[in-house]
Amino acid sequence: MHYQPQRDLLLGRTILVTGATDGIGREAALTYTRFSAKVVLTGRDTEKLRQTEAAIIAEGGQVAGSFLFDLTSATPERCMEFARQVEQVAPLLDGVLHNAGVLGDVAPMVEQTAQTWQHVMDINVNATFFLTQALLPLLLRSDAGSLVFTSSSVGRQGRANWGAYAVSKFATEGMMQVLADEYKHTSLRVNCINPGGTRTKMRASAFPQEDPNKLKTPADLMPLYLWVMGDDSRRKTGMSFDAQPNRKPGIAE
Template sequence: MKYSEYQPRPDLLKDRIILITGAGDGIGRAAAISYALHGATVVLHGRTLNKLEVIYDEIESLGAPQPAILPLQLSSASPQDYELLVDTLDKQFGRLDGILHNAGILGERTELANYPIEVWDDVMAVNLRAPFLLTQELLPLLHKSEHASVVFASSGVGREARERWGAYSVSKIAVEAVNQIFAKENVYPNVRFNCINPGATRTAMRAKAYPEEDPKTLATPEMIMPAYLYLMGDDSLNMNGQSIDAQD
């Protein structure tokens, strides 16, 4: 099917509890609003609290279910931080129906020969360690859902190693593997795992990666939401361990 042409029903995510990382702007913000407008209670995660508060107010003003805000510093979160996160979600909601692992950082566009190790560590912490650990810690809550969906953010450079993309490319290739391994191990049969590659999208990260590019030529985050809705809703129940392109 063409994911870009998917037409979700208005109540696709009714009564679902969905955690979105990196919800402060770009694709994460668009997904939070889109999921909420389709009935979900969204749990907003991000680094900048005031950005999340603005989105919180925007979702409420649209008449969507009241969201929640969950600050967590992904790059430096300790096991205790994750325990507190799980405990908070459990007490407030009792379960989790989905995670969109959208948070990510670009790092540097330079050769591996010159790649700064501290930047490498930061990229790996946010792009790889955090989605793995967050998924692992939240699996018991996902298990309480009738059927839960975990969506990892991939990239064109996650399908094929590309020069001068350094840690970002390595982290996204590894995320694709994490996705497939979770899916194949199938420890919780009610939880499915898939990757999404947003493609060229008008975001701050894209502008940093391609400073010469005219952003007006790119799809907006809102334009690629059909694929994000598809993977989070029941119409993708038979998909597990797949990786799709949002703009196909």
């Protein structure tokens, strides 16, 4: 995507990013602050969260709040409590990027263990849903809220061995579509991003034999991540965008 916004694209905006401690989420949090947003960071690892926050502050960016939240413990009650804590540092949210996710096992359906299946659904679907319910009131206080889910190409077309992960991303696309329809007469827009194969630790665990140098980096995807949060996407809702529209799904060759 060729998109070169002004540095003040997100001035006055506050954006919450889940999974801000690594990969795409960390890059998105850094990028949003470079384009003048304040961010609310969440992650499950104290030290990595501190490092992301320090990297943003070292560049002169603004962190409204930083919250340790392991999404394996994301009950509806815990998410409501989290939203109340967020409200203390950010009375409204202009953007939420649901980015945190887990891969589970790359294995045929018949070999998917119940435990891993449940874990993938807990993080990728249930936690995302409970968090969305809890954060919606803060998003609706914005005059141009943007709720963004993270999908995958296997969340649109099933593929052998992608098991729980693929099913969880179909659910993510569905959640986005239902919410987009429910809020179509409000200022809130709801969309998905499919990053496409990207050089991160999740990708390396899915395809250990792949040469990471053949993949785009999280930084390469940021034009779309900026566009969905800024005013240029204000009228778009209920859509699933590809950060790498010309990329063929599967291993990079």
